[in-house]
Amino acid sequence: MARAGVCRDFAHLGITFCRALNIPARLVVGYVWFDEPPQDFHAVFEAWIGGRWVLFDATRMAPVDRLVRVGTGRDAKDVAFCTIFGPVTMTKKEIVVREKQNEMIPPPRPPEPSGIVVGIEKPVPVAAGTSPVCEPPPVQTVPLSD
Numbered sequence: 001m002a003r004a005g006v007c008r009d010f011a012h013l014g015i016t017f018c019r020a021l022n023i024p025a026r027l028v029v030g031y032v033w034f035d036e037p038p039q040d041f042h043a044v045f046e047a048w049i050g051g052r053w054v055l056f057d058a059t060r061m062a063p064v065d066r067l068v069r070v071g072t073g074r075d076a077k078d079v080a081f082c083t084i085f086g087p088v089t090m091t092k093k094e095i096v097v098r099e100k101q102n103e104m105i106p107p108p109r110p111p112e113p114s115g116i117v118v119g120i121e122k123p124v125p126v127a128a129g130t131s132p133v134c135e136p137p138p139v140q141t142v143p144l145s146d
Contacts, residue, residue: 008043008076010058015045015075024048028055029079030070032062033098040095041081042067 011027018025025047032042044064046053055064071079 006043007057007059007061008081011043011045012075014047014056014058018045018047026053026072027075027079028067028069028072029081030067031095032064032067034062041070043076043081046072 008027008029015025015027025045027043028046029041029043034040034042042057042062044055044057044067046055048054055067057064073079
């Protein structure tokens, strides 16, 4: 199986999965420094978890804490990378993202891998003999009067 798609596609999948679980989610686009070129716009998504918006990068291409947010919306229609009216020809594309580091603060380091997968990647198993979380409420019977 080959992964196919761009960051916007994977962000939309994350939004769709969250919304299917009744978790509010939205698309975020912006610029971020990548380890390998080419530099470009990047799409991630936010989910409302624990009373706050939490960023997720479904591609894992860049650290979300370094994203320079350009737009936030329900989906790509709200925050399109580019909106063009009429015919257009691209003659040159040059995007440079430079990250400036305060010399007084040590540069951020990614956490060491713990081997434990957390978050939306690892579902919590349902113990045998227990009810699923989305069990419908019990039906109440009401006697009909004549």
